[in-house]
Structures are given as C-alpha cells and as structure tokens.
Amino acid sequence: MKGADLYSSGLGVRFTPKLMVKYVLLSLGVVGLLVFGSGVASQSSGPASQQERFVVRVPEDFPTIQAAIDAVAEGGTVLIGPGTYREHLKISKSLRLRGASQESVQIQAVDHRSVTIDIDSEKPIQVSLEDFTVKNKGFLLSSGIRVGGDVQALIERITVSGYEDGDGIRLSNSMSVILSMVTISRNRTGITIENAFSLEDINALIQDATITDNVEGISVYLWSGHLVVRRSLLAWNRRVAFKLLGGWLGGLVATLEENKITQNMSGIHLGFDRDPILTLAFLTSQNQPEPGPRVIIMYKNQIIGNLLYGIALLRGECPETGESLLKDDDPLTTRHGNAFIGSENEIRDNGKGDLCPSDFHWPPGFRK
Numbered sequence: 460m461k462g463a464d465l466y467s468s469g470l471g472v473r474f475t476p477k478l479m480v481k482y483v484l485l486s487l488g489v490v491g492l493l494v495f496g497s498g499v500a501s502q503s504s505g506p507a508s509q510q511e512r513f514v515v516r517v518p519e520d521f522p523t524i525q526a527a528i529d530a531v532a533e534g535g536t537v538l539i540g541p542g543t544y545r546e547h548l549k550i551s552k553s554l555r556l557r558g559a560s561q562e563s564v565q566i567q568a569v570d571h572r573s574v575t576i577d578i579d580s581e582k583p584i585q586v587s588l589e590d591f592t593v594k595n596k597g598f599l600l601s602s603g604i605r606v607g608g609d610v611q612a613l614i615e616r617i618t619v620s621g622y623e624d625g626d627g628i629r630l631s632n633s634m635s636v637i638l639s640m641v642t643i644s645r646n647r648t649g650i651t652i653e654n655a656f657s658l659e660d661i662n663a664l665i666q667d668a669t670i671t672d673n674v675e676g677i678s679v680y681l682w683s684g685h686l687v688v689r690r691s692l693l694a695w696n697r698r699v700a701f702k703l704l705g706g707w708l709g710g711l712v713a714t715l716e717e718n719k720i721t722q723n724m725s726g727i728h729l730g731f732d733r734d735p736i737l738t739l740a741f742l743t744s745q746n747q748p749e750p751g752p753r754v755i756i757m758y759k760n761q762i763i764g765n766l767l768y769g770i771a772l773l774r775g776e777c778p779e780t781g782e783s784l785l786k787d788d789d790p791l792t793t794r795h796g797n798a799f800i801g802s803e804n805e806i807r808d809n810g811k812g813d814l815c816p817s818d819f820h821w822p823p824g825f826r827k
Contacts (some may be wrong), residue, residue, distance in 0.1 A: 481798065489590070493583075513531070513754035514536045515535070517532055517540060520712070521548055521680070524556070526546055530813070537556050537558075542564065542565075542717055544565070544566050546566060546569060547570065547575060548575065550578045550579075550586055551579060552769065553585045553794070555586075555587040556587065557588075558589065561616060561642075565593075566591060567595070568595045568598045568603075573600060575602070576603065576605070577605050578610055579607045584610055587618055589614075589617070590616045590617070593618070593627070594618075595623070601622055602625040603622050604619060605609045605628075606628075606629070606631070607631045611636075612635075612637070613636075614637065614638050614639070617641050620643070620645045623645060623647055624646065624647050627673070628650045629652075630663055637664045639640055643671075643673065647674045647698070648675045649675065650670065650676070650677045651679075652677070652686065653681065653682075654681055660725070665677070666687070666691065668688075669692050670692065671695050675696060675700075675702055676700040680704050681709075682705060684712075686713045686714070689716040689718065692721075693719070694718045697723075697724055698723075699723060700726050701726070713754070713756070717758075719761045720760060720765070721762075721763045721764050722764050723766070725765055727771070728773055729770065730775065755800070756798050757801040758824065759802075759803045759804065760803065762809070762813070763808055765810065766809075766811075767809070770813070776816040777815040791815075801825050
C-alpha cells in the first residue's frame, strides 16, 4: 500500500483506489445484468418477424433448446416448457434462457467429459439463466454449467446436482457473474471460480445460495478479482465448505458476509498455492506491475459445528486439512500489503478447533 491514498469504509476496512474500483466494477456488473434481464422481459409480446424472433418457445416453436438458442434473435428470450431435455447446450450470444420452474424443467447431461451448459464468447455478451434444474445422470468427468470469456451472466433460481466427479458451476477467466438463489448439491465441487495466471479479473457475487453435500462447496483459485459470498448456507460438504487459494502477490478482494457455514468437514481453508517468485517472473514477462493488496473481509458469519476447523490457514499446524500450502514466513496479514479483516463473526463448537493455528494474529471479531 506504499504511496497510495487510503480510504476508510464503515466496516473499518481501508482501501486503495484500485480496490475501490473493484467494488465499482462489481456494482456496475450487477446493475447491467438487472437492466438486461428487465429489458429482455419487456420484449415478451412476441417476435417482430420470422427472421427476427425475440421470443421462442420449447417445444412449441422448436423441439430442442439448442435449436431455439440458435434461432432466437440477439438479446431475445427462450422459454422452456415442462419436460426433461437431454442436451449439451452452447451459448455464445446475448439471450435469456428461462424455464417454467426448477421442479418442472430438467436439463440433463448427455455424455462423459462434457459440460451440460457451456457459455463462452470472445465478444461481450449478457446471458441470463432462470428457473430450471441441471442434472447429471451418471456420466463421468462432466460439469453442469461453465461460464468463460467476455460474459456478464445472471444465474438465478437454478438447481445443479449430480456432477459427482466434476463441477456444478465453473466460472473461468474474465467475466462478471451473479449467482442468486441457486441450489448446488452432490457435485465434486459445487462452484469453482478460477483465473489462474490470467491478467483479467473475475467479479463474482454469490447470494442467497444453498450449497450442500458436495466434496468441496466453493473453491476459489484467483490471481485477482473480487468475490462476494453473502446470506448463503454451506452445509454437509464432505471436505470443506469454502476454500480460497490465490491473490498471489495480492490483487484479490474476497468478502464473506452473513453466511451460515455448518456441519462440513471443515468450514474455511485459506492459503496460497503458487510460488511468489514464479508469479513475479510471470508478471515481469508480461510487462505487468505487481497487483494491489490481497484483502479478505469476513463479518456476521456463523461458522458452527464443523467436524475439523472453523477457519484454517493451510500450513503445517493444521495437518488434518490434508493440505499444507502456506510457509511459516508467508502469513496472510503481512506479505505484500495483505489485509485480513473481520467483525461480528460467530465461530464456535468446531471439532478440532475454531481457528487454526490458534496463535495466529486473528483480527478482532474472530475471538470469543
């Protein structure tokens, strides 16, 4: 933080201008997606012509969802009627994909090593997924939803389940994504967010989600970006509810607020998994400066009744996590201007310990 003006927030968090920009960008992404959603809905009166169809229906107009996606106009809406659809969907243009309900519309995987809904584009697009279930029925190494490229995505009221050796949802590389009121269960990893060795940020908001009975609930591997997880339930995940690896040399803002993290093997794992020397060499080779500070903000979370730890730094003192990634001279709060900030967290009744290592300089709001 040398040489930078500092600003204070109401949470007692101090930000550089770069971190303030990250918050602004995430807010703009949220606004843009909401405007996109309402704009598409306003066109629901019907297609302008056979060549320019802004609303198409499955199965009334097209027998498959992919055929409807291909036919709908840029920025249009695909309405999916009740039924089970065994398809591999590819989306590379702006549209709204809306089912009748999570209970009545199910999109199923069709092959091993595939992604059921793959959203990707080199040009800027906006995509909204709403009101259906994505499910795997026994295919190996498959994933539910992948979002990558220059995409703004709004995913709400979606259930993703059954990808037991893959990802429920994978967010990769440059994008802004909102996951709202999603239910993610029985996957190897519920939600994976990663942009390792990418110079583009990911801005992601996960809110009012239910993430249960996965091997790992949320796994984050970010060079830099901004992640918010709020008002969500993470429970019964068989290894860890939330794992954050990244912010190598800084450049990451992660905020956890008002979540309930309970009855998992472990609640939260925090660590690095890249050699800082190699990371700096990569930045130098790309003529890029060192990113800004890594900031982890946690407040008003309940981290209760997990089998191992409430919060564990991935270093030798916490061997039961199965991972040891931090060196003793690499604490989160001292390297490269990192900040670890928290208040009003309830951390109790975790089997091996609420905080590990217990002698780490945990911030106010973590101790009883």
